[in-house]
Amino acid sequence: xxxxxxxxxxxxxxxxxxxxxxxxxxxxxxxxxxxxxxxxxxxxxxxxxxxxxxxxxxxxxxxxxxxxxxxxxxxxxxxxxxxxxxxxxxxxxxxxxxxxxxxxxxxxxxxxxxxxxxxxxxxxxxxxxxxxxxxxxxxxxxxxxxxxxxxxxxxxxxxxxxxxxxxxxxxxxxxxxxxxxxxxxxxxxxxxxxxxxxxxxxxxxxxxxxxxxxxxxxxxxxxxxxxxxxxxxxxxxxxxxxxxxxxxxxxxxxxxxxxxxxxxxxxxxxxxxxxxxxxxxxxxxxxxxxxxxxxxxxxxxxxxxxxxxxxxxxxxxxxxxxxxxxxxxxxxxxxxxxxxxxxxxxxxxxxxxxxxxxxxxxxxxxxxxxxxxxxxxxxxxxxxxxxxxxxxxxxxxxxxxxx
Numbered sequence: 262x263x264x265x266x267x268x269x270x271x272x273x274x275x276x277x278x279x280x281x282x283x284x285x286x287x288x289x290x291x292x293x294x295x296x297x298x299x300x301x302x303x304x305x306x307x308x309x310x311x312x313x314x315x316x317x318x319x320x321x322x323x324x325x326x327x328x329x330x331x332x333x334x335x336x337x338x339x340x341x342x343x344x345x346x347x348x349x350x351x352x353x354x355x356x357x358x359x360x361x362x363x364x365x366x367x368x369x370x371x372x373x374x375x376x377x378x379x380x381x382x383x384x385x386x387x388x389x390x391x392x393x394x395x396x397x398x399x400x401x402x403x404x405x406x407x408x409x410x411x412x413x414x415x416x417x418x419x420x421x422x423x424x425x426x427x428x429x430x431x432x433x434x435x436x437x438x439x440x441x442x443x444x445x446x447x448x449x450x451x452x453x454x455x456x457x458x459x460x461x462x463x464x465x466x467x468x469x470x471x472x473x474x475x476x477x478x479x480x481x482x483x484x485x486x487x488x489x490x491x492x493x494x495x496x497x498x499x500x501x502x503x504x505x506x507x508x509x510x511x512x513x514x515x516x517x518x519x520x521x522x523x524x525x526x527x528x529x530x531x532x533x534x535x536x537x538x539x540x541x542x543x544x545x546x547x548x549x550x551x552x553x554x555x556x557x558x559x560x561x562x563x564x565x566x567x568x569x570x571x572x573x574x575x576x577x578x579x580x581x582x583x584x585x586x587x588x589x590x591x592x593x594x595x596x597x598x599x600x601x602x603x604x605x606x607x608x609x610x611x612x613x614x615x616x617x618x619x620x621x622x623x624x625x626x627x628x629x630x631x632x633x634x635x636x637x638x639x640x641x642x643x644x645x646x647x648x649x650x651x652x653x654x655x656x657x658x659x660x661x662x663x664x
Contacts, residue, residue, distance in 0.1 A: 434481055438462060440539070460479055482496070484513060508542070
C-alpha cells in the first residue's frame with residue numbers, strides 16, 4: 262500500500278507516514294519550544310524573585326549593621342561630649358582661678374606699693390619736719406641779723422647825718438667794713454686808699470675752711486640824685502679786679518627798686534638792706550664754689566667730706582634713716598612671708614587642675630587619635646614653663662578648641 266499526499270507547499274507527493282511524522286515532529290517541537298519558553302520565563306521570574314529577596318536580605322543586614330555602627334558612634338560621641346564638657350568646665354574653673362590669682366596679685370602689688378609709698382611719705386614727713394625746724398631756726402637767725410642790721414643802719418644814718426658828705430661816706434665805709442668783719446669773720450676786707458681809682462671796699466669771701474670762694478666790690482654813694490654813670494664805672498672797677506659781684510649802696514635808688522635789685526648785673530641796695538644782701542651774696546658764692554669743687558680739688562673735698570662724716574649732724578641723719586629703714590624692712594619681710602605662703606597654696610591648687618587637664622587630654626587623645634585638635638600650651642603646662650603671656654595663650658587656644 263502506497264498512500265501519498267500532496268505537499269501544500271511544494272505540490273509534490275509525499276508519503277503519508279512521512280508527512281504525519283514531520284507534522285508531529287513540528288507540533289512536538291512547537292510544544293516543546295513553548296514549554297521551554299514557559300519554563301525559562303518561570304526560571305527567570307524565580308531568579309529575579311530570588312535576587313530581589315537576597316538583595317533585600319543583604320540590604321536589611323547592611324542596614325542593621327550600619328544602624329549598629331551609627332548607634333555605637335552616637336554612644337561614642339555622647340561619651341566624648343560628656344568628657345569634653347568636663348574638660349570645658351575644668352578649663353573654665355582654671356581660667357577663673359587664673360583670673361582670680363592675677364587679680365589678687367595685682368591687688369597685693371597695689372597694696373604693697375601703697376604701703377611702701379605711705380612709709381616713704383612718713384620718712385619724707387619726718388625729714389620735712391626736721392628741715393622745717395632747721396629752716397625756722399635759720400629764719401629766726403636771719404631775722405635777728407636783719408634786726409641787728411637795721412639797728413646798725415639806723416646808727417649809721419645817725420652818724421652820717423652828723424658830718425659832711427665826705428665824712429659821712431667815710432663813716433659809712435667804716436661801718437660796712439665793721440659789719441663784714443663782725444658778721445663774717447672768715448672774710449677779708451681790703452681797704453682802698455683814698456684817691457685811688459676803684460671801688461670803695463673789696464670783700465674776699467671765704468668759707469669755714471678758709472678757702473676763697475669769690476670777691477665782692479662795694480661802691481658807696483650818699484647823694485641827693487641817682488646817676489646811671491655809677492653803674493658803668495662800677496662795672497669797669499669789677500673787671501679790673503676780676504670780682505664775681507659788684508654792689509652799689511645808695512641813699513637814692515632808681516625807679517623800680519625799693520630796697521635792693523639789679524641793673525646790668527650790678528646789685529643796687531639801700532642802707533637798711535646792706536646786711537641782708539651781704540648774707541645772700543656770700544651764701545651764693547660759697548654754694549657756687551662748693552659745686553665747682555665737685556669736679557676739682559680732691560684733697561679739699563676729702564677734708565670737707567671727713568669733717569662732715571665725723572660731725573654730729575651726719576650721725577643724726579644716718580641714725581634717723583637707719584631707724585626708718587629697719588622698720589620698713591621688718592614690715593616688708595612680714596608681708597613677704599605672708600605672700601609666699603599664700604602663693605604656695607595657690608600654686609598647689611593650680612598644679613592639681615593642670616594635672617587633671619593633662620590626664621583628660623591624654624584620655625581624649627587615646628580615644629579620638631590625631632583628629633583631636635592640638636591645644637597649644639599644654640606642653641608648657643606639663644613642663645611648668647609658663648608666664649603671664651603663656652597663660653593667656655593657653656586660655657585662648659583652649660577656648661577656641663572647646664567652643
